[in-house]
Every structure is written in C-alpha cells, then in structure tokens.
Amino acid sequence: MVARKIELKQVGDPAKTRLRLWIRLLRASRFVEAEVRERLRCEFDVTLPRFDVMAALYRHPAGMKMSGLSRFLMVSNGNVTGIVDRLVKDGLVIRSQPDGDRRSWTIKLTNSGISAFETMANVHQVWINDLFKEISLEDAKMAEAILDTVVVGRQVRDD
Template sequence: MNTDPNPDPFEPESKERLRLWLRLLKTTRLVEAELRERLRLEFATTLPRFDVMAALHRHPKGLKMSELSRFLMVSNGNVTGIVDRLAEDGFALREQVPGDRRAARARLTQKGKEEFIRQAEAHEAWLDAMLAEIGPDIASDLSTALARISDKFED
C-alpha cells in the first residue's frame, strides 16, 4: 500500500522525456549562444543573417520573401530587414517577381555566395568541435530520433 501523501502522478518514462526536453532546450540555447558570439566576432554578422544566407544558398534561383520567411519560420518583416541589409552590403539582390508587383524575390550575389561559403565552413568546424563528444553512430541515432519527432509537426 502506497502511504505517500503526495504520490507522483508521472510515469518514469514521461519524466525521462521531460528531462530529455529540458536538456535539448538547454543545449540548443548554449550552442546557439556560442554560434552567435563566434559569428559576431569572426564575421561581424548575426545568426539570423547567416540563416537567411544559408536559405538563399540552398535556393540559387532565389526565394520570394514569403517563401523565405516560411522556410525560416520567422515573420516577413524580420526577413525583409535582413535581406535589405544584405543587399546594402552587396551580398543579396532583391528583385520583383514577374507578374506580381507586390512580391519580391531575394537571391545571393556572387559576393554573397563567396561570403556565405566562408562563414559556412567556419560554422561547420565550430559545430564539429562543439559536438565532438558525440560519436558518429550516436549523432546518427539522435538525428533520426529528432527527425521522427519533427516530422510529426510538419505533416
């Protein structure tokens, strides 16, 4: 007979999943903060700006601003400001979409592609060093498990 006046209503599995979630969140925040700092110090740029350049690099023909904001899961206003600053720096072009006066498409310039590659190489090396404690098999298993979870939300 359980005499505990405050019995624990949670199953051990759910507690472990909660601990996992909190650890994922903490680790993500720590790694992201480190990436932000390194991008700022080494390239005088921001993580959102890097993310926009990465998205445009993956889509060489460019993306409509609305597509870019959906792809990055941020507001159109955030994307517009970043693309405008990238254009001012010569890293991106913002062009009208033929047949749609209200829509604009953004794409990287050659200068932007070259700068992104420089930043992406450093970014990859930083992440590789930060995650060096995790072997390739564990990294693959974690990636597969996290993909299964994220796929549930993307359907």
C-alpha cells in the same frame, strides 16, 4: 535563490524522462546557439539571423520569395525584411520583382554573397564539429534519427 525541485503529480516515469530530455535539448541548443552567435559576431561581424537568411538563400540558388523565406526560417516577414534590406545594402543579396507580380519580391544571393556565405559556412562547420566532438558518429546519426521522429510524428498528426 534556492532551486526547488518540482513534483509532477500523476505523471508516469516515461513522461518525466521525456520532460528531462526536452530540458536537456533546450540547454544544449541554447549553449550551442550562444557559442555560434558569439563566434559569428567576433570572426565575421555577422548576426546569426543574417547567417540563417544567407544559408536559406544559398540552398535555393534560383532565389526565394520573401514569404517563402519567412516560412522556411519560421519567422515573420517583418523580421526577414530588415535583414534582407541590410544584405541588399551590403551587396550580398539582390531583390527583383517577377514579371507581372508587383507585390512580391524574389531574393537571391549575389556572387559576393555566395562567396561570403561559403567562407562562413566552412568555418561554421568546423565550429559545430568541435562543439560536438565528444559525440561519436554513430551516436550523432542515432540522435539525428530520433529527433527526425519528433518532426515526422508531428507532420503525420497534422495531416
């Protein structure tokens, strides 16, 4: 198979540069995500979605409603339900119904869940630091600020 360069007609240089940036962001993101998935699986026998659910719940010690958890993770309720079911079965999460609301559930990490997540999160931080070690602290802060402008700009346009 031969790679072919696509000619973008009637697109200025800034647009091409931004497109190349997008492609590089995707490539870097996919590389880091694949590496983290593999390390979580090998070291903790945990999937990345399970880690993400635990991370979200850890950030919300009072717990979260299932719908709020789905919104926070930007996935469907159905995707979260299966993960939460397994976390409950493993004793890492508890599910409770708020008084007077039989249709919604609040999800919260158990003490075992908190302990397990903290162990994984500390190791995860070391992995990420290692994967990004070639990026200076100054460049990391600049990249963070630049990427924030994409999200903030989108939120302003949506309002």
